[in-house]
Amino acid sequence: xxxxxxxxxxxxxxxxxxxxxxxxxxxxxxxxxxxxxxxxxxxxxxxxxxxxxxxxxxxxxxxxxxxxxxxxxxxxxxxxxxxxxxxxxxxxxxxxxxxxxxxxxxxxxxxxxxxxxxxxxxxxxxxxxxxxxxxxxxxxxxxxxxxxxxxxxxxxxxxxxxxxxxxxxxxxxxxxxxxxxxxxxxxxxxxxxxxxxxxxxxxxxxxxxxxxxxxxxxxxxxxxxxxxxxxxxxxxxxxxxxxxxxxxxxxxxx
Amino acid sequence: xxxxxxxxxxxxxxxxxxxxxxxxxxxxxxxxxxxxxxxxxxxxxxxxxxxxxxxxxxxxxxxxxxxxxxxxxxxxxxxxxxxxxxxxxxxxxxxxxxxxxxxxxxxxxxxxxxxxxxxxxxxxxxxxxxxxxxxxxxxxxxxxxxxxxxxxxxxxxxxxxxxxxxxxxxxxxxxxxxxxxxxxxxxxxxxxxxxxxxxxxxxxxxxxxxxxxxxxxxxxxxxxxxxxxxxxxxxxxxxxxxxxxxxxxxxxxx
Numbered sequence: 001x002x003x004x005x006x007x008x009x010x011x012x013x014x015x016x017x018x019x020x021x022x023x024x025x026x027x028x029x030x031x032x033x034x035x036x037x038x039x040x041x042x043x044x045x046x047x048x049x050x051x052x053x054x055x056x057x058x059x060x061x062x063x064x065x066x067x068x069x070x071x072x073x074x075x076x077x078x079x080x081x082x083x084x085x086x087x088x089x090x091x092x093x094x095x096x097x098x099x100x101x102x103x104x105x106x107x108x109x110x111x112x113x114x115x116x117x118x119x120x121x122x123x124x125x126x127x128x129x130x131x132x133x134x135x136x137x138x139x140x141x142x143x144x145x146x147x148x149x150x151x152x153x154x155x156x157x158x159x160x161x162x163x164x165x166x167x168x169x170x171x172x173x174x175x176x177x178x179x180x181x182x183x184x185x186x187x188x189x190x191x192x193x194x195x196x197x198x199x200x201x202x203x204x205x206x207x208x209x210x211x212x213x214x215x216x217x218x219x220x221x222x223x224x225x226x227x228x229x230x231x232x233x234x235x236x237x238x239x240x241x242x243x244x245x246x247x248x249x250x251x252x253x254x
Numbered sequence: 255x256x257x258x259x260x261x262x263x264x265x266x267x268x269x270x271x272x273x274x275x276x277x278x279x280x281x282x283x284x285x286x287x288x289x290x291x292x293x294x295x296x297x298x299x300x301x302x303x304x305x306x307x308x309x310x311x312x313x314x315x316x317x318x319x320x321x322x323x324x325x326x327x328x329x330x331x332x333x334x335x336x337x338x339x340x341x342x343x344x345x346x347x348x349x350x351x352x353x354x355x356x357x358x359x360x361x362x363x364x365x366x367x368x369x370x371x372x373x374x375x376x377x378x379x380x381x382x383x384x385x386x387x388x389x390x391x392x393x394x395x396x397x398x399x400x401x402x403x404x405x406x407x408x409x410x411x412x413x414x415x416x417x418x419x420x421x422x423x424x425x426x427x428x429x430x431x432x433x434x435x436x437x438x439x440x441x442x443x444x445x446x447x448x449x450x451x452x453x454x455x456x457x458x459x460x461x462x463x464x465x466x467x468x469x470x471x472x473x474x475x476x477x478x479x480x481x482x483x484x485x486x487x488x489x490x491x492x493x494x495x496x497x498x499x500x501x502x503x504x505x506x507x508x
Contacts, residue, residue: 115446117431117457124458159472163465170424170461174431177371181435192369203371204378207424211417218413 001070002221011065014212017205018061022054024202032195033183038101040108047101049179052172053206055094060129060165061213063087068222077224081141088133095126095168118174125167132160162214169210176203255324256475265319268466271459272315276308278456286449287437292355294362301355303433306426307460309348314383314419315467317341322476331478335395342387349380349422372428379421386414416468423464430457 001007029036029046036050037043063084066072072080099122106113114123139145139153180189180196187193216222255261283290283300290304291297317338320326326334353376360367368377393399393407434443434450441447470476 112444112446115444115450117427117434117454120454120458121427121461155473159469163468166420166424167461170420170427173371173375173424173428177428177431178435180371181432190366190369192366196369200371200374204374207375207421214417215413219409 003219004070007068007070007216007219007222010212010216011069014061014065014209014216017209017212018058021202021205021209022058024198024205025050025053028195028199028202032198040104042105044101045105048098048105049172049175051094051098051101052168052175053202056091056098057165057168057172057206057209059087059091059094060168061209063091064161064165064213065216067224067227068216073224077226080224085133085137085141088129092126092129092133095129099126116174116178118171118178121167121174122171125164125171128160129164129168132157132164162217165213166210169206172206173203176200257473258324261322261324261470261473261476264466264470265323268315268319268463268470271463271466272312275456275459275463276312278452278459279304279307282449282453282456286452294358296359298355299359302352302359303426303429305348305352305355306422306429307456310345310352311419311422311426311460311463313341313345313348314422315463317345318415318419318467319470321478321481322470327478331480334478339387339391339395342383346380346383346387349383353380370428370432372425372432375421375428376425379418379425382414383418383422386411386418416471419467420464423460426460427457430454 029050033046034042036046038047066084066087067080072083103113105111113119136157140150140157176199180199184193184196189196283304287300288296290300292301320338320341321334326337357367359365367373390411394404394411430453434453438447438450443450
């Protein structure tokens with residue numbers, strides 16, 4: 001792998017930001033808030049940030065970079081695809097349970113659902129995430145789709161994946177903002193009590209995790225070796241070479 | 255240009271989302287809110303969303319894709335660099351005036367500054383945006399930096415630019431959330447008055463603008479023709495060709 005040391009630094013930064021975020025969100029709900037339960041109250045609401053951050057965002061980020069870990073390059077591509085799909089499916093399940101928790105809490109407390117920008121962008125992101133999983137299983141995982149279709153749709157798959165990852169981080173930041181405004185009353189959010197500073201820091205960590213994951217996943221030289229060849233051939237300047245070498249190249253990505 | 259029709263569709267979507275966002279934010283402050291003034295009151299605060307959305311984000315997005323407009327490919331690269339830098343500088347000036355407006359308003363109303371996650375991420379983003387402008391002028395615009403340095407630093411420049419663009423959109427979404435919670439009292443945000451629905455829709459439009467800009471700016475086949483060649487040669491699989499052709503290739507990006 002080219003620039004292996006830089007890769008290890010970036011991966012360590014992502015892992016550190018992600019794992020510290022998980023510790024922070026657990027400390028937030030267990031120490032500053034009402035803990036975790038499934039009772040329709042505030043302790044049930046707390047599953048919402050925990051599962052969104054420690055589940056959805058963290059697992060989605062791991063799924064995005066799993067192909068780039070050089071220690072997995074000895075595994076077959078199809079094995080890695082199953083791991084990628086499995087992590088994203090686990091992330092999606094966390095997102096669903098996280099959403100159920102907040103709907104339950106709202107209904108019990110007679111708070112309207114789906115009124116905020118946080119909920120609008122969140123619902124769109126989760127719906128598109130579900131669509132992305134279903135279509136991607138049909139296109140990239142089951143062995144029936146023509147290889148040429150896979151090659152043509154891969155850039156869209158990657159872009160949608162990155163966009164949804166970024167969007168769910170933005171959704172988390174809006175959710176944190178809402179919760180700190182509504183949850184802190186004496187002292188208020190604007191008085192910067194320790195909880196506010198702690199949770200703001202967690203928000204910054206989530207952004208750092210997102211940036212590190214996207215850095216790792218957008219360096220062409222850190223792709224799986226076969227995918228690097230395809231990356232070059234898929235760009236315009238490589239079109240001539242591709243034409244000469246024929247469609248058999250597409251099989252590399254299979 | 256490859257896939258010219260798709261490019262025009264993506265560009266039209268970005269332009270439509272961006273321009274409708276500008277109309278929306280002006281209608282928000284002029285119709286639903288207190289209008290625009292520079293008096294330390296709410297009308298001065300309103301410059302904050304107007305300049306952040308219609309100035310900072312819109313101009314930054316335009317700067318990001320300006321190299322990709324095929325109608326500019328007859329202009330010299332250095333002319334386009336000045337336009338790119340000029341748009342980003344204008345965006346930065348909007349961000350600064352936007353920040354001054356909110357500090358003025360907070361100070362007059364005795365509201366603390368810099369307590370929210372919105373302000374934390376916003377300050378980091380604006381500071382890094384300033385650093386990016388200063389360093390980029392030194393590295394890419396003035397003719398003293400070695401061409402090899404420019405080539406090596408360009409991927410970082412692009413990644414930081416994209417990350418800051420995404421971050422400022424996330425900052426805007428947090429700001430919208432704050433303003434709708436604090437600004438709507440009877441009816442409240444949770445009661446979904448027309449203003450809340452209108453501004454939520456504006457938030458979705460900002461996300462759509464961001465996604466369209468990032469789609470345009472990450473398609474390798476829509477780069478300026480010379481940059482496409484460099485893109486292939488900078489990737490690992492092209493390293494051998496690059497070595498054979500020597501450092502003179504780097505001059506293509508100049």
